Amino acid sequence: MNVFKLAVTIIARHWSYLLIYTLALGCMAILGSGAIEAPQASEFSNDAPKVAVVDRDGSELSAALKDFALKDAVEVHVEDFTFALQDAAAKDLASYVLIIPEGFQEGLVEAAHSGADAPTLETVVSYQGARGALMDQRVKAYVQSLYGFASTDVQASAHDIANNATAACGDETPVELFSVDSEGLSAKYINFAAFSAYALFTSSAIFIAVGLASLRKTEMRRRLVVGPVRSESYGAQVGLACVLASLVIWAVIAAAGLAVFRPLAGGAAPASVAIVVFGQLGVALIGAAFGFLLWQLGASESVANGAGNIVGLACSFFSGAWIPLSIVGEGVRVAAAFTPFYWATNAMIEVSQAPQITSGLALQAAGEVGVTFLWALVIAIIAVAIGRVRLRERGA
Amino acid sequence: MKENESANSVVSVRSLVKRYGDILALDHFNLEIGKGEIFGLLGPNGCGKTTAINCMLQLLAYDKGDIELFGEAMKPTRYDLKRRIGVVPQQVAVFDELTVFENIDCFCALYVSDKTRRRELVEEAIEFVGLEDYRKMRPKKLSGGLLRRLNIACGIAHKPELIFFDEPTVAVDPQSRNAILDGIVRLRDEGATVVYTSHYMEEVEQICSRIMIMDGGKILALGTADELKRGIAVGEKIVIELPGAVEARGCAAAQTVGALPHVLSCEFANGELHAACEASERNLLDVLGALKSSRVAVGRVYSEPPTLNDVFLEITGRELRD
Numbered sequence: 017m018n019v020f021k022l023a024v025t026i027i028a029r030h031w032s033y034l035l036i037y038t039l040a041l042g043c044m045a046i047l048g049s050g051a052i053e054a055p056q057a058s059e060f061s062n063d064a065p066k067v068a069v070v071d072r073d074g075s076e077l078s079a080a081l082k083d084f085a086l087k088d089a090v091e092v093h094v095e096d097f098t099f100a101l102q103d104a105a106a107k108d109l110a111s112y113v114l115i116i117p118e119g120f121q122e123g124l125v126e127a128a129h130s131g132a133d134a135p136t137l138e139t140v141v142s143y144q145g146a147r148g149a150l151m152d153q154r155v156k157a158y159v160q161s162l163y164g165f166a167s168t169d170v171q172a173s174a175h176d177i178a179n180n181a182t183a184a185c186g187d188e189t190p191v192e193l194f195s196v197d198s199e200g201l202s203a204k205y206i207n208f209a210a211f212s213a214y215a216l217f218t219s220s221a222i223f224i225a226v227g228l229a230s231l232r233k234t235e236m237r238r239r240l241v242v243g244p245v246r247s248e249s250y251g252a253q254v255g256l257a258c259v260l261a262s263l264v265i266w267a268v269i270a271a272a273g274l275a276v277f278r279p280l281a282g283g284a285a286p287a288s289v290a291i292v293v294f295g296q297l298g299v300a301l302i303g304a305a306f307g308f309l310l311w312q313l314g315a316s317e318s319v320a321n322g323a324g325n326i327v328g329l330a331c332s333f334f335s336g337a338w339i340p341l342s343i344v345g346e347g348v349r350v351a352a353a354f355t356p357f358y359w360a361t362n363a364m365i366e367v368s369q370a371p372q373i374t375s376g377l378a379l380q381a382a383g384e385v386g387v388t389f390l391w392a393l394v395i396a397i398i399a400v401a402i403g404r405v406r407l408r409e410r411g412a
Numbered sequence: 413m414k415e416n417e418s419a420n421s422v423v424s425v426r427s428l429v430k431r432y433g434d435i436l437a438l439d440h441f442n443l444e445i446g447k448g449e450i451f452g453l454l455g456p457n458g459c460g461k462t463t464a465i466n467c468m469l470q471l472l473a474y475d476k477g478d479i480e481l482f483g484e485a486m487k488p489t490r491y492d493l494k495r496r497i498g499v500v501p502q503q504v505a506v507f508d509e510l511t512v513f514e515n516i517d518c519f520c521a522l523y524v525s526d527k528t529r530r531r532e533l534v535e536e537a538i539e540f541v542g543l544e545d546y547r548k549m550r551p552k553k554l555s556g557g558l559l560r561r562l563n564i565a566c567g568i569a570h571k572p573e574l575i576f577f578d579e580p581t582v583a584v585d586p587q588s589r590n591a592i593l594d595g596i597v598r599l600r601d602e603g604a605t606v607v608y609t610s611h612y613m614e615e616v617e618q619i620c621s622r623i624m625i626m627d628g629g630k631i632l633a634l635g636t637a638d639e640l641k642r643g644i645a646v647g648e649k650i651v652i653e654l655p656g657a658v659e660a661r662g663c664a665a666a667q668t669v670g671a672l673p674h675v676l677s678c679e680f681a682n683g684e685l686h687a688a689c690e691a692s693e694r695n696l697l698d699v700l701g702a703l704k705s706s707r708v709a710v711g712r713v714y715s716e717p718p719t720l721n722d723v724f725l726e727i728t729g730r731e732l733r734d
Contacts, residue, residue: 021518029510
């Protein structure tokens, strides 16, 4: 085990990388996750967007539309000229600006009777938050109702059309909040686990690739290869040193998460905590395998730093650590399934959302975590193969 | 090859051929090194010295030939033979992350697993190369000469029977160079066999019991330093200062000396007359007599035997350091 001891020693001498990546990024993950609060309200209430309506028509239908838009909203008054309207949205003075054009009522009724398109509303939606976009959807739905009632009864007055549309769109879905005795994990802990994937991967990969760099120098390899150490044993011992380095990183980050977020004290099932912790281990081992690969490729210190960070960021993005995968496109979700952290994060989210950890769920999550371990194994095998090819090339 | 010669050989290489594509790096290379020898491989850069060593150490695959170390066929998996070998590479190969002691210990640990024994060996190696005061220092704090000494200590700490030194004195100050050369002789005295490659002729001549001169992957000459020098026509080199001699007069004097029967060549350059003579007891008297009869004023005169560079020059027609 002399090569193992040597490899561990020279990796450990690059402890500054532990400080930079493991501790700094680990702290970032803790602080970032600590800022995320789970919903605490006891009653449900609709979010009130800030809405400005400019009615240039002054008709009965436009008044009904204005009333509908301002219902459950905070009204904001803006001047009726282009710059002021755009400025209101840009500065987030209003989440949504609705301009009802002149001749709206007449145009809508005529269009409904003839089957033509309804008059277009001019709208400005704030890019900050989704409130404006949601309001836009509601307004469009209301205009569709107006159009529908106008087209079904050609004799109906504007008053009747408005009343019918308001009644149709006025129904609200009853919402009730209730709490469940859950064995799941806190949102903070799960967010930490997802964020920590970047720290685990990047730390392991860079710590190993940079730490082992001197073992790759030509003269050093020459000196080691002429020694009485079998090449298989040499590779295995270096590999073991990589695993040990990643275990240390995993232990630091996983322990920090358990100590800060105390998931077991919060009533989470030990099985769900185990899934998270083993998921983190899988990611750390992927980092170790990737660092081993970079080392076999002879990556310089700057290349190892760059590659470790870029791949770590990309993989954690695809795992849903930065943006929930539920709100990204289908293509991204499909691509994410072919990235290594996805499976670990998916398993963590599944156990965190389940009210109870059944054996079936535990097995499924363990299987997903197992996929993460397989990723590590595959990358390590590729690294070993590359190392052998390069060794043969040098010997040819 | 004589049978008894092969039986005593620590290194035996027969008809070794190594090609790099179309380039023939070793052309039917043969080598026999006996126990307790310091064997010098001499030749310009790219002559095949390092390739030959790499083949012997199984760091390079070769196209043809046989290599035996300690009387047994050397293969990449002969770890028992590798255990008896030490290598001091041309480039300093030590870990910047480790101290002097740790560096020597980690390489020694590849060969010796017993901790107590290893500690003794490491201490001996440190003492051998004179790094006692630098035990806890990292390599980056050592001078070039001390680094070279550390490089040597890492290769010899496990007390190998056969040691390959590949240009160990490149870029080393004279004091460290002498210490290194003395150390190699001491290793030989302690029973090790040494293969020493260099392009510094003086060093090779100083410590090697036999010398092989190589060029273009071929063996050009083999023997002791004296045997090699005796094998060439030049037996003595005479240098005479001609104070105040102008170019024309110096060239005329060179012509006069060059016409002497034992003088092989004579040139005038930088106010000095350089005469290469065959081995003869009267060379100096004849040359000075010729200059006196030509009424040429003579300054300092000195005579020296031929060097290995002269051997190389005569065999290849070019300087060793070209």
